[in-house]
Amino acid sequence: xxxxxxxKIAAIGIVVSVLNQxxxxxxxxxxxxxxxxxxxxxxxxxxxxxxxxxFDLIKTLFSL
Numbered sequence: 358x359x360x361x362x363x364x365k366i367a368a369i370g371i372v373v374s375v376l377n378q379x380x381x382x383x384x385x386x387x388x389x390x391x392x393x394x395x396x397x398x399x400x401x402x403x404x405x406x407x408x409x410x411x412f413d414l415i416k417t418l419f420s421l
Contacts, residue, residue: 369400372396
């Protein structure tokens with residue numbers, strides 16, 4: 358696994374956390390929840406791509 362992926366996920370987490378706090382403090386809880394969900398979806402899409410690459414690597418490694 359690449360270290361850049363970990364840094365990207367951490368950066369997304371920090372940005373989403375800051376946006377979440379700002380939105381909650383301004384009384385927009387619905388937008389804060391949607392921001393959190395959007396961050397989660399982005400991270401999950403990144404992880405799905407990495408898992409897909411892992412399965413492709415295993416497939417070629419074992420010649421399946």
